[in-house]
């Protein structure tokens with residue numbers, strides 16, 4: 001019997017919760033109630049319940065940890081990835097700094113090209129430039145190949161200066177010279193020890209000589225990077241390799257700006273630098289911008305620089321804008337061109353198709369659940385197994401079955417043609433489009449509608465309908481006014497299950513959806529596994545999550561979430 | 568009161584049979600006429616077919632054979648919602664998603680009664696069951712007794728001429744049950760509605776009804792007014808089912824009109840009224856109410872008495888209950904009123920017991 005006068009919420013006995021509530025009430029009424037030992041009743045009750053709560057916590061801890069690791073953490077990571085954008089500022093720090101002064105018109109000045117030469121040399125040596133190229137290619141096509149090409153060509157920049165220094169004094173070609181000039185005494189000593197040991201350990205971390213950074217700022221900067229890259233990439237010390245060409249260019253420009261740099265050095269180093277400083281004005285100049293244009297003319301393109309500038313911040317709204325069919329251009333936020341506005345359409349389609357699937361599940365599932373719940377238990381159990389049958393067949397088997405049934409030369413079309421309902425020339429397109437997805441997904445998700453409906457209907461006692469009829473209601477009125485309202489919680493639960501499952505469904509639309517029947521999740525999967533644009537995938541996923549939460553909220557507003565029952 | 572001629576019957580079952588499975592008859596040859604305005608109770612042990620009869624009358628079950636008539640009209644093929652019969656269910660069956668007022672409004676709405684009229688009727692019905700202030704509540708916010716009152720009001724609000732109640736008080740505690748019993752009978756008589764009431768509680772049946780139909784095994788065992796049922800049970804089932812009873816088994820020795828002598832299995836002979844024994848030599852079960860047994864009786868010289876030994880004496884306030892060993896049984900009960908001059912027996916005491924012959928009924932064994 002479902003006499004609801006003593007539902008769980010109406011317990012008035014001394015359950016722990018009620019005791020706490022009562023203790024609260026007492027406290028408000030006339031000061032805290034005291035337990036026998038004089039402590040406030042509420043506190044001693046809390047203490048008594050603490051052990052119980054700890055035990056409960058212990059029981060759920062494994063699940064909690066599991067959920068944290070496999071569910072909460074990935075979602076947090078996804079949300080983070082959808083705005084994270086450190087790659088530009090990490091790979092091109094100097095360029096990004098130099099672009100601060102750029103007015104955004106045309107192409108930036110030589111300082112930016114100079115910085116780019118440094119950054120790109122380092123990135124190319126570390127093989128980071130292709131990653132950055134792919135990242136920026138999402139925003140402006142062509143950047144990927146530009147970066148790849150430039151990474152190969154950038155080590156020629158500064159070659160003129162390297163040659164000039166070598167001509168001036170062959171000592172400049174020696175790695176030892178550079179080591180003595182740039183590194184601190186400590187480092188030289190440590191490095192010597194390391195080189196003698198040859199025990200396969202990493203060389204010591206490079207340290208600049210005092211004063212070099214002020215006397216020769218660019219050289220110090222790039223040489224330190226050179227030492228770092230050599231150490232990490234080659235596990236070697238700068239004592240064994242001649243510096244990159246760009247280091248010579250840096251020294252050239254430093255000495256031109258600061259002819260008195262030799263004062264910062266002592267002994268042989270001072271002489272060497274002084275001689276170089278004296279010769280530098282006669283060295284050939286190399287136009288840095290021309291050098292880049294030589295590598296690739298696209299460096300003269302405003303869009304390339306605009307893109308770098310637009311995505312230079314650590315966090316970006318770019319992925320979300322892209323996911324909403326906007327783009328972050330150098331000139332601000334703009335709508336994507338008409339033919340590239342695909343995500344809005346995909347979201348709409350996903351919502352529309354999920355709703356259609358949900359409605360067809362209700363229409364097909366409600367009568368079945370109604371029938372099942374009115375049958376004797378033994379019969380209904382057998383039939384329930386049939387309802388669950390879709391879960392038992394493998395997806396591939398089912399997919400081939402759908403293909404056999406639904407294709408234009410398939411069973412259904414053949415039958416319709418044979419019956420004369422459609423002509424041979426106008427066979428229905430039932431697969432590889434929206435229709436196919438809707439049919440297949442309805443088939444897959446139907447049990448998720450039937451099961452909650454069935455379990456709710458099972459709890460509706462038959463005497464309500466009898467009572468309604470005895471009160472004069474026709475069969476239909478009795479159903480609609482008395483039975484149906486009581487089955488609404490089951491419909492609610494079924495709808496939420498089916499809708500949320502289908503809005504994120506991936507595999508079936510992929511298999512039977514063709515091009516017009518795919519969901520947003522298929523696009524997300526594409527960005528994760530094919531285009532490798534994880535940021536965009538994360539932004540799309542975040543939007544999907546937000547849409548689901550929003551719909552959930554709307555549902556709660558309209559139907560009420562307590563009005564959902566799984567039985 | 569009870570008029571049983573078929574012509575005037577408001578509700579009539581004629582040779583009705585019912586089988587659910589096609590193998591066993593749950594109701595066997597039911598013949599019953601109920602007069603207009605009568606309060607008739609179907610009383611019987613669980614599984615005796617009472618609910619089935621009620622459901623056939625309400626239209627939720629179809630009779631396998633026979634005819635059911637309401638106000639002279641055969642209703643076998645009329646769907647329940649067209650029968651206009653009010654019904655109160657054991658579990659109240661108040662619609663949980665509607666308020667009390669909406670529950671009461673439901674039968675009026677389906678009858679297309681206007682809003683103003685509806686409100687008037689709802690108010691009257693709620694006042695009738697003293698629940699006037701509860702129109703806005705949901706059933707879940709009411710106690711069992713309150714729900715029962717609302718269920719009653721809902722069954723009456725559309726002014727049916729016939730109301731069926733299936734163990735409506737079964738789930739309530741004793742005190743509440745007694746109050747409601749009283750209220751229900753009062754209401755039924757005030758409104759002049761015909762009531763068919765189902766219960767397995769004999770006190771309820773005896774106190775409320777004009778007539779009681781005692782059911783067992785799909786048949787009416789006896790249909791009579793409460794006093795007659797208690798005092799003149801027609802067979803051993805009724806005698807045992809209604810009230811407390813001492814039963815002794817034996818064979819009929821002789822019959823002489825309204826008198827017979829029965830030889831008990833233990834050897835003694837007693838006087839009895841032959842009720843449904845056919846002739847001399849029949850097996851019989853004699854029944855004597857505990858309050859009609861006299862201790863150390865003074866019944867005249869040729870009256871039969873039995874020797875008995877007191878086993879237990881129980882003080883019950885208004886009565887004394889004495890358990891005796893007699894005629895080979897040790898569960899013979901005697902009830903005596905607590906009077907000043909009443910002797911209080913002690914266990915082990917040897918006494919004689921006897922009764923007026925008309926208080927001892929020889930029934931089928």
Ligand SMILES: Nc1ncnc2c1ncn2[C@@H]1O[C@H](COP(=O)(O)OP(=O)(O)O)[C@@H](O)[C@H]1O
Pocket residue numbers: 587588593611612613614615616617618619620
């Ligand atoms: N819907 C049904 N299907 C099959 N058997 C039933 C059904 N309802 C009642 N019965 C059987 O009919 C008999 C009488 O039941 P019922 O009329 O409910 O008795 P009562 O109300 O006197 O307790 C019982 O044996 C019961 O098992």
Ligand SMILES: [Mg+2]
Pocket residue numbers: 617618
């Ligand atoms: Mg019953």
